[in-house]
Every structure is written in structure tokens, then in C-alpha cells.
Amino acid sequence: MIENAFKRALSQRAEILEAMKVNPNANHREFWLKDPDGYVVVVAGAYGDLG
DSSP states (O other), X not given: OHHHHHHXXXXXXXXXXXXXXXXXXXXXXXXXXXXXXXXXXXXEOOTTTTO
16 A cells, blocks of 8 residues: 555655655654655655565
């Protein structure tokens, strides 16, 4: 699911601040972007989604 969200963000030309990466503390994938109002948003998979 997070892969689809990342693809959608890219297709909408969102300002990606940090590309998809693994957060080892939460053991999930995440990416960071800036929304149209300038807020920084993190989109993350479920805690522990990597197993």
C-alpha cells in the first residue's frame, strides 16, 4: 500500500523531502513530503510491516 501512495505522490509532482526508506526504529517503510500548504508530512506503513 505504501508503494502506491509513493507512486501517487510522485505522479502528482509532490515535493518529496525523503524518498522511500526503512525506518529501523519502527521496522516500517516511510517517505516524507511537503503538502501544498507547506506542511511536512510523513507517510508510513504499519508498525513492524517489514516482519
